[in-house]
Amino acid sequence: MSGQGYAPPTRDLSTLNYEKPVTYSCGDCASKVQLKRGDPIRCLQCGHRVLYKERTTRMVQFEAR
Amino acid sequence: MVQPTEAELQRRKLVRYNVDTVTNVSNTEYPHFYPGEDHSWDVEKFRNSLRVQFHSSAQFESSFSLIGLDASIANAFRRILIAEVPTVAIETIYMAKNTSLIQDEVLAARFGLVPLQGSHEGIHWMRWVKKPKEDEKLKEPEEGKGGSKDGENQQETSALTDYNTATFSINVECTWREGGKERFQHGESDPEKLYEHSNVYARDITFTPAGRQYEYFTGDGAFKPANPDILLAKLRPGQAIVATMHAHKGIGADHAKFSPVATASYRLMPSIEILSPIIGADAKKFARCFPRGVIGLRPVTAEEAAQGGPYEGQEGQSMAYVADAMRDTVSRECLRHEEFKNKVRLGRVRDHFICSVESVGQFESDELFVESVKLLKAKCVRMKRAMARMATD
Numbered sequence: 064m065s066g067q068g069y070a071p072p073t074r075d076l077s078t079l080n081y082e083k084p085v086t087y088s089c090g091d092c093a094s095k096v097q098l099k100r101g102d103p104i105r106c107l108q109c110g111h112r113v114l115y116k117e118r119t120t121r122m123v124q125f126e127a128r
Numbered sequence: 129m130v131q132p133t134e135a136e137l138q139r140r141k142l143v144r145y146n147v148d149t150v151t152n153v154s155n156t157e158y159p160h161f162y163p164g165e166d167h168s169w170d171v172e173k174f175r176n177s178l179r180v181q182f183h184s185s186a187q188f189e190s191s192f193s194l195i196g197l198d199a200s201i202a203n204a205f206r207r208i209l210i211a212e213v214p215t216v217a218i219e220t221i222y223m224a225k226n227t228s229l230i231q232d233e234v235l236a237a238r239f240g241l242v243p244l245q246g247s248h249e250g251i252h253w254m255r256w257v258k259k260p261k262e263d264e265k266l267k268e269p270e271e272g273k274g275g276s277k278d279g280e281n282q283q284e285t286s287a288l289t290d291y292n293t294a295t296f297s298i299n300v301e302c303t304w305r306e307g308g309k310e311r312f313q314h315g316e317s318d319p320e321k322l323y324e325h326s327n328v329y330a331r332d333i334t335f336t337p338a339g340r341q342y343e344y345f346t347g348d349g350a351f352k353p354a355n356p357d358i359l360l361a362k363l364r365p366g367q368a369i370v371a372t373m374h375a376h377k378g379i380g381a382d383h384a385k386f387s388p389v390a391t392a393s394y395r396l397m398p399s400i401e402i403l404s405p406i407i408g409a410d411a412k413k414f415a416r417c418f419p420r421g422v423i424g425l426r427p428v429t430a431e432e433a434a435q436g437g438p439y440e441g442q443e444g445q446s447m448a449y450v451a452d453a454m455r456d457t458v459s460r461e462c463l464r465h466e467e468f469k470n471k472v473r474l475g476r477v478r479d480h481f482i483c484s485v486e487s488v489g490q491f492e493s494d495e496l497f498v499e500s501v502k503l504l505k506a507k508c509v510r511m512k513r514a515m516a517r518m519a520t521d
Contacts (some may be wrong), residue, residue: 093366118227125221125232127240127373128383 088112130164135429145474147463155478157197182494183454183482190493193294194481195396202394202481208500209392213354213382215252216244216294216351218375218385225370228328228361238360239298240385242330243488246294247349250341251490255292258284291338293307294351296373297433298333300325300365319362326363331356333373343348351375354489388485390497398456401473402448407440410467411448417462423452454482 075083084097088104090113096115105112132140142455144151157167184191194202215304221236233438285292308322331352337345345351361369380387400422406414407428415423425446433443458476462468487493 088366118154118225120224123232125223126234127218128220128384128481 085116087116089113099119129165130162132162132165139477140474143396143478145458145460145463145476147460152465160461178337184279187489187491189485191482191484192497194483197481198479199481202483204504205500206392206394206483207498208503209389209485209496210387212379212503213388214251214379215378215388216246216254216375216377217383217385218242218296218373219245219257219378220374221371222373223371225368226441227367228363229367230361234362235369237369239333240383242333242358242360242404243354243490245354245377246335246351247344248495249490250344250349252379253344254294254377255293256284256378257288257292258286260286264276266384266467275517290341292376294341294345294375296333296340296375297334297336297371298328298367298373299369299370300328302326302365302366323363323365327371328363329356329362330360332359332360334351369480388487388490389493390488392483392485392496394483394488396476396478397482398453398458399475399477400450400453401475402450402455403473404469404471406448406468406471407438407442407449408445411446414448414462414468414472417465417468418453418459419457420515421452422450422456423448425449428446435490452494 081100084099087098088094088111089096089097089111092106092109093110094106094108096108096114098104104114106114132289140152143153147300153320156162159167168361176196178193179193181193181195182190182312194205218240221239223232224332226232227236253419262502303324305322305324312322316322319373335345335351337350337408363369400418405428411425416423417423426443428439428442430443430449432439433441458474460474463474483497485493487496491499
């Protein structure tokens with residue numbers, strides 16, 4: 064059903080930028096938290112230690128059937 | 129050549145509804161069934177006997193009678209309406225973001241089922257998209273290749289262009305309303321007061337014309353969901369749906385989302401014959417055996433009372449008569465009662481079809497029926513051409 068007609072872009076792992084901040088959402092207050100490599104895993108607003116990763120923005124193709 | 133009497137013709141037309149059986153079900157008016165009678169098919173005869181009567185014709189729902197044709201033809205119209213009148217519907221969805229509760233696949237299916245309304249001329253101008261086969265998918269699509277599905281000038285191609293694909297998009301995000309969080313803390317639970325855009329409706333799907341679509345799909349003719357208030361999903365703050373969609377032309381035989389009708393059905397005209405008068409309390413009981421309005425009551429006249437027999441001394445008493453047989457459901461309730469035995473004959477007229485066509489909103493319902501006639505005609509022409517080719521080969 065999904066993704067057959069669309070080839071997702073492939074990425075070269077060596078070019079991955081680990082210094083780029085990644086956005087997470089806080090498990091308690093739902094605010095957006097930007098973290099870089101080595102940062103403590105903690106919400107800046109409320110100090111909650113559970114963060115959720117956002118869904119990928121990569122496009123997915125579906126057939127409406 | 130033998131000419132059957134009018135009464136005999138009426139008898140043949142009637143499908144009989146008895147207490148526990150239904151008899152005289154099939155049409156027998158074909159050649160060699162009745163010795164000496166001519167039942168060969170003739171266009172003139174058909175043209176003279178066919179009648180169309182409209183009962184109601186609202187924009188999206190119409191009801192009419194087709195009288196004087198065989199079930200096979202009435203059924204062909206019904207089937208063409210459901211499965212072969214083309215419409216445009218969303219076929220592929222490119223989901224960029226869906227953080228709602230509804231899974232991507234389910235949401236995609238819901239998008240597909242939204243009926244799309246647009247300029248009829250434009251929909252007629254749009255061509256089919258040929259679906260590439262599994263092994264052809266990797267190859268580059270070839271331009272203007274393949275046979276035709278509907279007429280010679282409509283070439284099919286698997287390349288997506290302005291003349292076979294309409295692009296739609298949706299971009300909604302749910303947020304807190306001003307002061308919504310405070311209201312939430314005070315115990316407010318109505319999502320409309322708390323959140324902005326908590327419901328995603330069909331009207332949130334917007335059309336982006338491309339190329340020659342600017343000529344056809346502008347102003348009133350622009351593509352839009354026919355029913356703007358279809359609820360597609362519910363959101364809560366922080367959830368969002370972002371997607372682009374491609375709509376193609378298709379037919380109901382391929383998928384129900386392409387079907388232009390909600391229902392297209394017919395029933396046979398009920399017939400009620402009161403063989404001997406039903407008078408007094410019996411008449412009231414008789415009327416209650418049928419849906420309201422089918423059986424009426426009228427007083428027995430002086431002339432009828434003078435006739436004697438069952439009318440003897442009944443002047444002024446109420447008597448049952450058939451007011452509107454069309455509203456009957458042929459429940460056969462009256463046949464269960466001893467007092468109506470042999471007094472009534474129930475049936476259905478075999479060549480009187482009460483059709484009802486309900487459009488989902490793309491086309492007017494009467495236009496749809498005309499469209500189905502056109503399609504049947506096109507099929508006949510194709511058949512005729514194939515037969516001619518068979519004769520020459």
